[in-house]
Amino acid sequence: MDEFKACELDYCPENILIDVLSYLSVREVVRAGRVCKRWKRLVKDQRLWRLVDLTAWKGVTSRILWLLLRQYLGCGLRCLRLRGLLLSARGGTFLSESWLKALSTKCPRLSKLYLLHADLRALPSCQLLPPSLQVLELCGCELPRDFFKQTLPSPACSQEGAEATSSVGAQQQRRDQKGKGLGSPSGIGIARLVLNNVPSFTDQHLQSLTSWERLSRLELRDTFRVTANGLRSCAAKDGICGVEGLSRLKFLEIGITGRQGYQLQMASLGLGAGWLGLDELSLGGKEVGPGLLCASRLKDLKCLCLWACTLSEMQIVRSCRMLRGLRRLEFLDVIFQPRQCPPVVEGEGGDGEEQDEEAEGEDNSNDENMTLDLNDPIPSLRRSLAVLLPSCTLFFTNCSVQINAD
Numbered sequence: 001m002d003e004f005k006a007c008e009l010d011y012c013p014e015n016i017l018i019d020v021l022s023y024l025s026v027r028e029v030v031r032a033g034r035v036c037k038r039w040k041r042l043v044k045d046q047r048l049w050r051l052v053d054l055t056a057w058k059g060v061t062s063r064i065l066w067l068l069l070r071q072y073l074g075c076g077l078r079c080l081r082l083r084g085l086l087l088s089a090r091g092g093t094f095l096s097e098s099w100l101k102a103l104s105t106k107c108p109r110l111s112k113l114y115l116l117h118a119d120l121r122a123l124p125s126c127q128l129l130p131p132s133l134q135v136l137e138l139c140g141c142e143l144p145r146d147f148f149k150q151t152l153p154s155p156a157c158s159q160e161g162a163e164a165t166s167s168v169g170a171q172q173q174r175r176d177q178k179g180k181g182l183g184s185p186s187g188i189g190i191a192r193l194v195l196n197n198v199p200s201f202t203d204q205h206l207q208s209l210t211s212w213e214r215l216s217r218l219e220l221r222d223t224f225r226v227t228a229n230g231l232r233s234c235a236a237k238d239g240i241c242g243v244e245g246l247s248r249l250k251f252l253e254i255g256i257t258g259r260q261g262y263q264l265q266m267a268s269l270g271l272g273a274g275w276l277g278l279d280e281l282s283l284g285g286k287e288v289g290p291g292l293l294c295a296s297r298l299k300d301l302k303c304l305c306l307w308a309c310t311l312s313e314m315q316i317v318r319s320c321r322m323l324r325g326l327r328r329l330e331f332l333d334v335i336f337q338p339r340q341c342p343p344v345v346e347g348e349g350g351d352g353e354e355q356d357e358e359a360e361g362e363d364n365s366n367d368e369n370m371t372l373d374l375n376d377p378i379p380s381l382r383r384s385l386a387v388l389l390p391s392c393t394l395f396f397t398n399c400s401v402q403i404n405a406d
Helices: 014-021 026-032 037-043 062-071 097-106 155-165 168-180 203-211 228-234 267-273 288-297 313-320 352-372 379-388
Strands: 051-053 079-083 112-116 135-139 192-196 217-221 237-239 242-244 251-256 280-285 303-311 328-336 393-397
Touching: 014 037, 026 037, 062 097, 203 228, 228 267, 251 303, 267 288, 280 288, 288 303, 288 313, 303 313, 313 379
Parallel strands: 051 079, 079 112, 112 135, 135 192, 192 217, 217 251, 251 280, 280 303, 303 328, 328 393
Antiparallel strands: 237 242
């Protein structure tokens, strides 16, 4: 026992010490580097800087970001989460063009960027973000008007590109890049864009996304300024030069859950124009009702998710009747309205004994339904959808049945 008491951290292997340091926050890791020279060297190991979350560190300034970038962040960085100063006088200064350029150079493998309460109006375009980004999440951010707009290459560059593509080798190289999913060096390579509670996101921003060649997932949560006309104009449809709009989009999410009493634009009504190639659709909150009415126009739809809403069985059955190609239907945090029973008219039916037997059978069936409610909130809905959509799989997560006071 005395040998274990005398054991110190200096005798631990470096791999074990790095694993221990990985459980600390960014601020604690930086402080741990001041213990000794050995820890200072271990703290700079890139295994500790793969996933960097600075949202819990209050008061992060541009000086701290430059310090982290110069001393710690490097080629090992994969995911970066930042919290801005939206309510401060220094709101737009903590993310500068020079810092983003340095981030692109020093962290070439950064694939996911999450910005919380960031004022991005000082940045002219999102092309200043690292070109290696594949996922961009914006939560409660302020955006300039042309933030998502892609600048076209200059005529000189386009002429040089045309001369380069005239050779067989250049054409083969472009085919290889296209097969691997790589865009042009000046293009935006983001494949997933998440906008959560971004009031400044408008139809103009949505229209700018049509020039993104790799965008396949778009999530719009509480984007109150997106209208049905804006969504309808960006829908993938056959045009003169082929498929126009967001032709590469496979997943779309629209949800409005906040701001009680706000006059909604019901952007999901834009789905009525149809959307070629859209495989997955997620509707939430107050967009579920109008979205279900237009979902029958989506011929390529395979998966449908409904969340944070109140629905009736009749509403679901009528909307899903036309979705014969549906393979997955998910209900998340949904409150189901009870099924309306037909009124009983006096003088109809058989004898009293038969009525008693029927009532007894109904009581037994109700007891069975009550036992099934634990795992299946509304069994009749499952049976109805099984007949309409035999190849569809149903999922119920945290669902419940509304109980009437009567």
